Amino acid sequence: xxxxxxxxxxxxxxxxxxxxxxxxxxxxxxxxxxxxxxxxxxxxxxxxxxxxxxxxxxxxxxxxxxxxxxxxxxxxxxxxxxxxxxxxxxxxxxxxxxxxxxxxxxxxxxxxxxxxxxxxxxxxxxxxxxxxxxxxxxxxxxxxxxxxxxxxxxxxxxxxxxxxxxxxxx
Numbered sequence: 001x002x003x004x005x006x007x008x009x010x011x012x013x014x015x016x017x018x019x020x021x022x023x024x025x026x027x028x029x030x031x032x033x034x035x036x037x038x039x040x041x042x043x044x045x046x047x048x049x050x051x052x053x054x055x056x057x058x059x060x061x062x063x064x065x066x067x068x069x070x071x072x073x074x075x076x077x078x079x080x081x082x083x084x085x086x087x088x089x090x091x092x093x094x095x096x097x098x099x100x101x102x103x104x105x106x107x108x109x110x111x112x113x114x115x116x117x118x119x120x121x122x123x124x125x126x127x128x129x130x131x132x133x134x135x136x137x138x139x140x141x142x143x144x145x146x147x148x149x150x151x152x153x154x155x156x157x158x159x160x161x162x163x164x165x166x167x168x169x170x
Contacts, residue, residue, distance in 0.1 A: 002019075002020070002021060002042070003018065003019070003020045003025070003040070003041065003042030004018075004019055004041075004042040004043055004044070004045045004050065004053070005017060005018045005019070005026075005041040005042060005043075005044055005045070005053070006044060006045060006046070006047040006050070006053045006057060007044065008047065008057045008060070008061070010060070010061065010064055011064055011154075012029065012064065012147070012151050012154060012155075013029060013030055013151075014029075014030050015027060015028065015029060015060065016028045016029075016030075016041060017053055017056050017057060017060070018040075018041050018042070019050065019052050019053050019056070020042075020076065022052060022074060023052075023074045023075060023076035024052065024053075024056050024073050024074065024075050024076070024126065024129065025075075025076050025077065025078065025125065025126075026041070026077075026125045026126065027060075027125070027126050027127055027128055027129055028125075028127075029127075029146070029147040029148070029151065031148065032127075032146050032147055033122065033144075033146040033147075034122065034123060034146060035146075036125075052073075052074075055073065056073055056129075059071050059072070059073060060128065060129075063128070063158075064158070066158060069095040069096075069159075070095060071129050073129060075126055075129055075130065077124065077125045077126050077130065078125065079120070079123065079125075082108070082116065082120060083120040083123060083124075085108050086104060086108060086117055086120035086121060087120070087124055087126075087130050089104050089107050089108070090104070090121065090124065090130050090131060090132050090134070090135060091130050091131070093131055093134040093135070095131075095159045096159045096160065096161050097134060098134045098135070098136045098140075098156070099134065099135055099136075100114075100135065100136055100137065100138050101114045101115075101117045101118045101121065101135060101137070101138070101143075102114045102117075102138050104117045104121075104135065105117045118143075118144065121135050121144075122144055122146055124146070127145075127146055127147060128155065131155075132145070132146075133145055133147075133151070133152045133155040133156060134156070134159075142156075
């Protein structure tokens, strides 16, 4: 399986997109919490020469420009069964919506698993594509995000329904 990557410049800073074979396996910010070592990304390729990475970059740029609300990419994250159960729930959170770690814990079977859900959300190697920024604290507060809370807030503001952002004072 051919692992390779590109780095693209975005309004959120440089983002590394990693492909393994015919799937996208990672999206990482420069100072990403739990960012794997650079060697695991394979060689850097020119995005224009790699149709899959080129398409992932195109969709991500359109999303960040407000012209796309969901992604249509073959994704393949490495993780255990519990992480995949959590990430499947996170994938189902619609653009403009949020949920809490506790609600996801209930969906996987036990509200007491909220901390473990938080660990799984934090280990998501496909942030933005698997929108873990849409998971907030039980009181609606912004809590942990592998790309930093400033990016989490920026992504949530990007996705706000127009009526919400029009009524916001900040």
